[in-house]
Amino acid sequence: MNSDDSFIDFTSPPFDNPDADLYVRSTPSRTDFFVFKSILAFSSSDFWKNMFQMSNNDDTTGETKNGYPVIPLEESKEVLELLFRFAYPPSSAPKPSLDTLTLGVQVLEASIKYSMQGAEIVIREELFRKFLESEPLRLFALACHHGLETEMKIAAKQTLRLPVVGHEYVEELEHISAGVYHRLQEYHLMCGKLASDVSKIGGYGNFHWIQRPDYVWFTCTKCYRSNHVSIKGDQQVRYTPWWGDAIRSASVVLKDKPSGATLRDPAFMNEFLEKGAECSFCRGKVAI
């Protein structure tokens, strides 16, 4: 059976190679990709090999185009293009880019659906490399949904940069149970308490995690220093008022967002650096 002419060939490299031998069709986008059977077979443990076998055994009804078999799929052309680019050898085409997490998730799910393990690993790494900082909750839910334990832990850690309550709704949450979400919040609360305690002046924590006594906020000879903390080796060091204010504020904000990113945020840090810069001695050591 010859193919319907209204399906358009996707002609960008590497899908313009005349030596290819199979059309894979994006039915919703009415677009055909001219690809190599061997590359698809190599990329998958069994899905594509079984598919070729079925199309060979189905000579009477199987659709063809220019004499080559056509395999129709339900994914969009954007998803199939990225999926095949990730499956093709890197030397055959420029490295593909996942512009949005939504599209990236669709490509990842297609790689899982079609058992393309090599592409799946590369897509997963690319998703985490690109979106871990900006979309940790979505990646956490995605990793849970697909049983990816290592990625789940990495993403859970990154969610600590978000407030403990009031997470914005993301559709991937539909894929995890209320129990999993509850445990994520418990983890967040526990990390928040620990981070807050270790930076609490005069509280449960101490400052033994500070390795050296030669920071400017301990050594300034201009700032008035009366209060002290105990650092590594039980050394008692006096500290400047601006550092005391910063560390007390850190203890408060870390309870809600126990992440280094919280403290590196200029919206938090600049206020205290500006105070430090008011001192002629500290000014040379603090950077705004």
Ligand SMILES: [Zn+2]
């Ligand atoms: Zn000073």
